[in-house]
Amino acid sequence: MMRAWVVSDPRPVNQSPLTLVERPVPIPARGEVLVRVRVCGVCRTDLHLAEGELAPRRAGVVPGHEVVGEVVHLGEGADRFRTGDRVGIAWLRHTCGSCRWCRSGGENLCPKSRYTGWDADGGYAEFAVVPEVFAYRIPTSFADEQAAPLLCAGIIGYRSLLRAQLPPGGRLGIYGFGASAHLTAQLAIAQGAEVHVLTRGEEARNLAQQLGAASVGGPLDPSPVPLDSAIIFAPAGELVPLALESLGPGGTLALAGIHMSDIPALDYQRHLFEERAVCSVTSNTRRDGEEFLVLAQRLGVQVTTTPVPFEHADLALRDLATGHVRGAAVLTLAG
Ligand SMILES: [Zn+2]
Ligand SMILES: [Zn+2]
Numbered sequence: 001m002m003r004a005w006v007v008s009d010p011r012p013v014n015q016s017p018l019t020l021v022e023r024p025v026p027i028p029a030r031g032e033v034l035v036r037v038r039v040c041g042v043c044r045t046d047l048h049l050a051e052g053e054l055a056p057r058r059a060g061v062v063p064g065h066e067v068v069g070e071v072v073h074l075g076e077g078a079d080r081f082r083t084g085d086r087v088g089i090a091w092l093r094h095t096c097g098s099c100r101w102c103r104s105g106g107e108n109l110c111p112k113s114r115y116t117g118w119d120a121d122g123g124y125a126e127f128a129v130v131p132e133v134f135a136y137r138i139p140t141s142f143a144d145e146q147a148a149p150l151l152c153a154g155i156i157g158y159r160s161l162l163r164a165q166l167p168p169g170g171r172l173g174i175y176g177f178g179a180s181a182h183l184t185a186q187l188a189i190a191q192g193a194e195v196h197v198l199t200r201g202e203e204a205r206n207l208a209q210q211l212g213a214a215s216v217g218g219p220l221d222p223s224p225v226p227l228d229s230a231i232i233f234a235p236a237g238e239l240v241p242l243a244l245e246s247l248g249p250g251g252t253l254a255l256a257g258i259h260m261s262d263i264p265a266l267d268y269q270r271h272l273f274e275e276r277a278v279c280s281v282t283s284n285t286r287r288d289g290e291e292f293l294v295l296a297q298r299l300g301v302q303v304t305t306t307p308v309p310f311e312h313a314d315l316a317l318r319d320l321a322t323g324h325v326r327g328a329a330v331l332t333l334a335g
Contacts, residue, residue, distance in 0.1 A: 006018070046063040053259045063124050090134070113283065
C-alpha cells in the first residue's frame with residue numbers, strides 16, 4: 001500500500017478538498033514504468049482541479065504532474081529506462097499519434113490527449129506510473145527539488161514565450177509572478193529581452209528584481225514602456241484589456257493558464273487595432289519539453305522553490321491560493 005492525496009469532492013481550498021488515503025501501489029501497464037516519487041511540484045492546475053474550476057475527469061484522482069522520482073519497476077515491453085533511473089512525469093501523458101494535430105507537430109491539441117493528475121493518477125503519492133514515451137530524462141545539473149517545477153511551470157512557460165512571439169532583444173511584459181513566470185523571465189532575460197513584471201505581492205516583485213527584471217509594478221499599473229509581447233500567468237481575465245493596451249503595434253499577448261476568469265469586453269481601437277494579437281496556450285508537446293530542459297540547463301536557470309512535507313499538501317494548495325509561495329512549492333517525500 002502507499003499513501004496518496006486524492007480530490008474526493010472539489011470545493012474551495014479552505015474547505016480541505018484533498019484527503020490523504022491509503023491506496024494500492026499502481027501496477028505499470030504495458031509500456032509503462034512504476035516510479036517511486038521523491039518530489040512533486042505544486043501547480044496552479046492542481047488548485048483549479050481541487051476547487052472544481054477544472055471539471056473532474058476521474059473520481060478520487062491523485063493530483064500532481066511535476067513528479068521527479070526513480071524508476072523501480074518496468075511494465076511489459078518497457079525498455080527506454082532501467083530501474084534506478086531518475087525520470088520526470090509531466091502533464092501530457094497520452095496522445096493518439098494519428099490525428100491531424102499529432103501528425104503536424106501539434107500533439108498538445110490532440111482531441112484524445114490525456115493528462116497526469118487529471119485523467120490518470122499523479123504524483124501527490126508515494127508511487128506513480130507513466131507511459132515511458134511520455135517520461136523525461138532530467139538534466140543532471142538540477143537537484144530533484146529544483147527539477148520538479150521545470151516539468152510544468154517551466155515547460156508551459158517556455159511554450160508561452162514561443163506563443164508570445166517575442167522578437168530578439170524585445171520588450172516582454174509578464175503579468176503574475178509565480179512558479180512559471182519566474183522561470184520564463186529568466187529564459188527571456190538570458191536571451192537578451194527586457195522584461196517588465198507586473199504582479200501583486202511584495203515578495204514576488206523582489207524576486208523579479210533579483211532575477212533581473214527591468215521594472216516591477218502592480219498588476220493594474222500600465223507598463224512603463226510599450227511592449228512587443230506579454231504573457232499573463234495570473235488566472236485573471238480582467239488583466240487582458242490592460243495587457244493589450246500596454247502592447248505596441250504588432251504586439252502579441254499570450255494567456256498561459258488552463259483556466260481564466262471572464263475577460264471584460266474589448267474595445268477594438270484601444271485593445272486590438274494596429275495588429276495586436278491575443279492567443280491562448282494549451283499544454284505542450286513533448287518536443288517543447290525536451291527543448292526546454294536542454295535550454296534550462298544551458299542557460300543556468302535558477303529554480304526558486306519552497307519545500308513542503310508531503311503530509312502538508314493541503315496547506316501548500318492553500319498557500320498557493322493566497323499567493324504566499326515564493327517561487328514554486330514542492331512536496332518532498334521522506335526516504
Ligand atoms: Zn492525436
Ligand atoms: Zn501544471
